[in-house]
Amino acid sequence: MIDGVLELARRRLDQGDGADALERRVERTSVTFEWGRLKAAGVTEEAGVNLRVLHRGRVGIAGTTNVDAQHAAPLLDRALASAELGEEIDLAFPSRAKLPRVTTHVARTAEASLARLIEIGQFLLDRLTREGCQVNVAIEREVAETWVANTAGAAGSYRSTGVAVSADVWRIAGDDVLAIGDAIESTDLPAEDALEGVVRSITHRLDHALRIVAPPEGALPVVFTPAGLSAVLLPVTQGLSGKAVLQGISPLATRMGEQVFDQRLSLTDDPLAPGRAASRPLDDEGVPSRSTCLVERGVVQHFIYDLETAARAKTASTGHGQRGIFGKPVPGYTNILLGDTAGEGGRGKGTWQGELGGGLLSDVRDGLLVDDLIGVGQGNVIGGAFSHPVALAYRIERGEIAGRVKDAAVAGNVYELLKRIAGVGNDARWTGARFTPSLLLEGVAVARR
Amino acid sequence: MIDRLTAALAASRADFTEIRVEQAWTSAVTMRGRRLESATANEDQGGFVRALNRGSGWGTASFTSLDQLTAMVARADELSRAVRLERPIRLGEVVPQQAEAILDLDGDVRGVPLAEKKRLIEAYNGAMLAVSDRIVDTLASYRDEVSEYWYVNSEGAVLHELRPEVTLSGTAVARRDGTIEKGLESIGLRRGWHSVQDKAAGFRAAAERAVQLLDAPTVTGGTYPVVLDPELAGVFIHEAFGHLSEADFVYENPQAREMMTLGRRFGKPVLNVGDNGAAGGLRGTLPFDDEGTPTQDSALVREGILVGRLHSRETAAAMNERPTGNARAISFRHPPIVRMTNTYIANGRGSFADLIRDLKLGVYACGAFGGQTMLENFSFTAAYGHMIRDGEVAELVKDVVLAGNLFQTLDRIEHIAGDFRWNQMGGGCGKGGQFPLPVTEGAPHVRIEEALIGGDLPPA
Numbered sequence: 088m089i090d091g092v093l094e095l096a097r098r099r100l101d102q103g104d105g106a107d108a109l110e111r112r113v114e115r116t117s118v119t120f121e122w123g124r125l126k127a128a129g130v131t132e133e134a135g136v137n138l139r140v141l142h143r144g145r146v147g148i149a150g151t152t153n154v155d156a157q158h159a160a161p162l163l164d165r166a167l168a169s170a171e172l173g174e175e176i177d178l179a180f181p182s183r184a185k186l187p188r189v190t191t192h193v194a195r196t197a198e199a200s201l202a203r204l205i206e207i208g209q210f211l212l213d214r215l216t217r218e219g220c221q222v223n224v225a226i227e228r229e230v231a232e233t234w235v236a237n238t239a240g241a242a243g244s245y246r247s248t249g250v251a252v253s254a255d256v257w258r259i260a261g262d263d264v265l266a267i268g269d270a271i272e273s274t275d276l277p278a279e280d281a282l283e284g285v286v287r288s289i290t291h292r293l294d295h296a297l298r299i300v301a302p303p304e305g306a307l308p309v310v311f312t313p314a315g316l317s318a319v320l321l322p323v324t325q326g327l328s329g330k331a332v333l334q335g336i337s338p339l340a341t342r343m344g345e346q347v348f349d350q351r352l353s354l355t356d357d358p359l360a361p362g363r364a365a366s367r368p369l370d371d372e373g374v375p376s377r378s379t380c381l382v383e384r385g386v387v388q389h390f391i392y393d394l395e396t397a398a399r400a401k402t403a404s405t406g407h408g409q410r411g412i413f414g415k416p417v418p419g420y421t422n423i424l425l426g427d428t429a430g431e432g433g434r435g436k437g438t439w440q441g442e443l444g445g446g447l448l449s450d451v452r453d454g455l456l457v458d459d460l461i462g463v464g465q466g467n468v469i470g471g472a473f474s475h476p477v478a479l480a481y482r483i484e485r486g487e488i489a490g491r492v493k494d495a496a497v498a499g500n501v502y503e504l505l506k507r508i509a510g511v512g513n514d515a516r517w518t519g520a521r522f523t524p525s526l527l528l529e530g531v532a533v534a535r536r
Numbered sequence: 537m538i539d540r541l542t543a544a545l546a547a548s549r550a551d552f553t554e555i556r557v558e559q560a561w562t563s564a565v566t567m568r569g570r571r572l573e574s575a576t577a578n579e580d581q582g583g584f585v586r587a588l589n590r591g592s593g594w595g596t597a598s599f600t601s602l603d604q605l606t607a608m609v610a611r612a613d614e615l616s617r618a619v620r621l622e623r624p625i626r627l628g629e630v631v632p633q634q635a636e637a638i639l640d641l642d643g644d645v646r647g648v649p650l651a652e653k654k655r656l657i658e659a660y661n662g663a664m665l666a667v668s669d670r671i672v673d674t675l676a677s678y679r680d681e682v683s684e685y686w687y688v689n690s691e692g693a694v695l696h697e698l699r700p701e702v703t704l705s706g707t708a709v710a711r712r713d714g715t716i717e718k719g720l721e722s723i724g725l726r727r728g729w730h731s732v733q734d735k736a737a738g739f740r741a742a743a744e745r746a747v748q749l750l751d752a753p754t755v756t757g758g759t760y761p762v763v764l765d766p767e768l769a770g771v772f773i774h775e776a777f778g779h780l781s782e783a784d785f786v787y788e789n790p791q792a793r794e795m796m797t798l799g800r801r802f803g804k805p806v807l808n809v810g811d812n813g814a815a816g817g818l819r820g821t822l823p824f825d826d827e828g829t830p831t832q833d834s835a836l837v838r839e840g841i842l843v844g845r846l847h848s849r850e851t852a853a854a855m856n857e858r859p860t861g862n863a864r865a866i867s868f869r870h871p872p873i874v875r876m877t878n879t880y881i882a883n884g885r886g887s888f889a890d891l892i893r894d895l896k897l898g899v900y901a902c903g904a905f906g907g908q909t910m911l912e913n914f915s916f917t918a919a920y921g922h923m924i925r926d927g928e929v930a931e932l933v934k935d936v937v938l939a940g941n942l943f944q945t946l947d948r949i950e951h952i953a954g955d956f957r958w959n960q961m962g963g964g965c966g967k968g969g970q971f972p973l974p975v976t977e978g979a980p981h982v983r984i985e986e987a988l989i990g991g992d993l994p995p996a
Binding site: 118121122123124125126127128129130131132133134135146147148149150151152153154165168169171172173174201202205219221257258259260261262263264265266334335336338413414415459461462463464465466467469470472474475476478493494496498534 | 562565568569571572573574575576577578579580581582593594595596597598599600601604608611612615616618619620621622623625650651654672673709711714715716717718757788789791792794795869871905906907908909910911912913914915916917935937939940941943988990
């Protein structure tokens with residue numbers, strides 16, 4: 088539909104005006120195993136168009152799930168009505184450019200039968216079932232096609248596939264409720280070793296969790312696993328968003344080029360990472376994808392921008408425009424990688440590599456290993472201060488896991504804690520769209536209740 | 537539409553089939569700082585089919601193209617047949633309802649020009665900005681929706697509803713040097729345009745609080761008697777207890793079932809908790825849930841004892857209990873799952889002053905920036921707090937994070953005031969990838985004898 092609506096826009100708009108649009112068609116197939124048995128299978132078929140117009144210097148937005156050609160005119164009318172109210176902005180749509188190559192579509196994923204998806208789930212269920220525990224497994228396969236184009240000549244489209252596999256094991260003993268899960272996602276169907284990785288990751292953490300020990304207390308060394316790092320990295324990624332910088336609420340706004348973090352901290356956003364569901368050849372505003380170095384060896388290098396945020400900040404889009412069917416584009420990350428991205432042996436595998444803590448435990452006499460926290464994202468995140476009860480954490484004593492701790496909380500300020508990284512694990516893996524190893528940070532406040 | 541749906545039902549080969557169709561008109565205006573961020577009007581429509589066969593599981597299909605209706609009914613049946621089950625899924629009995637429920641639109645938002653909606657939220661945003669030059673950023677949103685809804689199933693239910701909703705939200709960010717604080721305002725109503733006029737005061741108060749918090753000390757972490765204001769008490773009972781009352785958590789999990797055995801003591805006799813989907817005029821209120829079951833007031837805890845839980849038709853049948861009208865979906869994109877509606881702690885006795893009179897040192901935790909539970913552990917971030925000293929509300933404190941164990945904390949509620957109110961907020965509840973579901977929470981002031989406040993953790 089977008090060619091039609093953009094053609095219509097060209098005829099209706101004035102000199103100096105412009106428009107861009109995104110169309111996405113998605114088919115999702117899901118199978119759900121609930122409390123140890125297959126319960127449901129479902130499909131979702133969805134299509135939609137998001138249109139933005141620049142009319143007399145003002146931006147208007149409209150979206151619809153009615154993608155038949157006859158709905159193009161009313162969609163344009165609504166976008167123009169929205170632009171009537173819009174603020175003035177000096178927005179320039181990108182022109183045609185060569186797009187990088189990235190594989191986003193795997194045929195065997197798109198063609199996999201329902202029976203094949205059920206088989207994957209059944210494999211995990213069988214391998215995870217154990218006495219006194221309940222298992223949930225969900226498999227979701229997505230096949231999508233995306234078109235992006237504008238009146239300045241930029242155009243691109245791609246087909247994509249994605250498979251998300253998640254499993255969690257629940258163990259309730261009296262009032263002690265324990266849930267340990269793992270999830271993997273990729274453009275391809277998971278190979279058996281990736282599924283085995285999920286099983287090992289869950290069973291290993293479950294085995295160590297059966298023994299409950301008292302939490303330590305004080306300012307202590309804490310190993311944050313790749314999953315546990317969410318609370319530490321969220322303030323940083325929020326602060327590196329050009330939108331937060333523009334709003335004046337990012338603590339990093341004035342720190343470009345400065346050594347803010349430990350030399351061992353490098354962060355990259357890579358929309359071309361192979362095999363990842365978030366990868367794509369161009370962003371949702373038609374800007375070609377490229378890797379963006381956010382932090383290099385502790386020095387802040389780039390903020391991320393979409394077209395409008397970049398126009399207001401008088402800089403260029405970094406290709407981070409993300410848009411849904413109904414809202415306006417916003418800056419958003421694709422795949423975030425922590426560490427020396429060139430030399431990672433395990434990169435892209437995303438599977439369970441070995442021991443908890445990635446070799447960092449031996450340096451800890453008394454401390455904590457944090458795998459999951461409660462309340463990440465709540466409160467005043469961007470300032471860098473955090474305080475969370477643990478959801479899943481283990482006590483480390485003399486270099487070994489002593490057992491699971493309950494009723495403990497960790498707190499600190501990430502801008503203080505990340506000034507010095509005491510250790511980087513050898514267990515880098517994908518957690519959602521983030522690739523990180525475990526990190527050992529010192530002086531994290533640990534309290535018990 | 538009804539004829540189209542009943543024809544599609546008639547063509548289904550499945551033992552049980554249900555179809556939901558929704559058509560929604562939404563508009564939204566967002567201001568950030570002094571700028572308009574966006575003003576949009578959208579139309580969204582689609583359907584959801586669910587099929588069930590004997591010896592099989594659920595097959596579902598959701599779609600945005602209504603031309604696909606008949607094909608999707610066949611698809612759902614096919615998917616159901618692909619899921620082989622030994623223990624069959626049964627559905628709790630519900631008398632099939634035929635109803636036309638057109639809720640009061642209270643000034644139909646579809647008739648109000650977008651420019652007028654912009655003027656309204658611009659004024660509320662301006663009220664925040666005018667508070668102080670310390671306010672460096674604001675976010676103010678107006679959002680409305682009218683959704684036309686059809687539900688039919690193969691047992692004979694035929695429902696047609698028109699549901700309005702309007703929400704306002706404001707965030708004021710105050711900054712001085714490196715210190716950043718925020719204040720929130722949120723209003724959510726199942727009503728229309730008339731109900732969101734004259735709301736500037738709440739936005740102004742949010743901005744004033746953000747500025748005041750710049751000078752407020754961080755609360756000293758530790759264990760205190762804690763008094764929750766009705767807003768935070770409502771969030772607490774929803775997050776920490778309500779989710780455990782959802783029967784899909786327990787119905788096929790023997791250990792969870794044991795933990796949530798009816799008759800178990802959860803609190804002192806002063807504690808009464810319920811969920812009322814039929815309460816008048818609230819955001820979580822609807823005449824029927826998304827399985828066509830009439831909503832009702834369900835007692836969950838009576839005088840400290842667990843007496844009930846929230847059900848879908850499937851969980852009710854599995855536990856030999858009755859459907860409670862709590863199977864809800866956020867839209868046609870999702871299946872109905874067991875959800876809360878309007879969840880409350882019922883009134884106790886006495887005033888707020890009575891509640892704090894004998895506290896030498898305590899924390900008064902107010903409002904909520906967020907809350908999360910992981911099973912029996914929870915964490916809530918209050919919007920702000922006050923110390924309680926010698927029976928009086930004393931200085932403002934910030935970074936008040938309340939953390940604890942659900943069972944211990946419920947048992948430590950010994951005093952509940954008689955000043956119940958519903959919190960008519962926007963936002964909503966998230967579960968199973970479905971967010972935001974309109975819900976309401978209500979409570980009076982509640983006192984917890986001892987709880988961990990993790991603001992500034994004490995230095996080692």
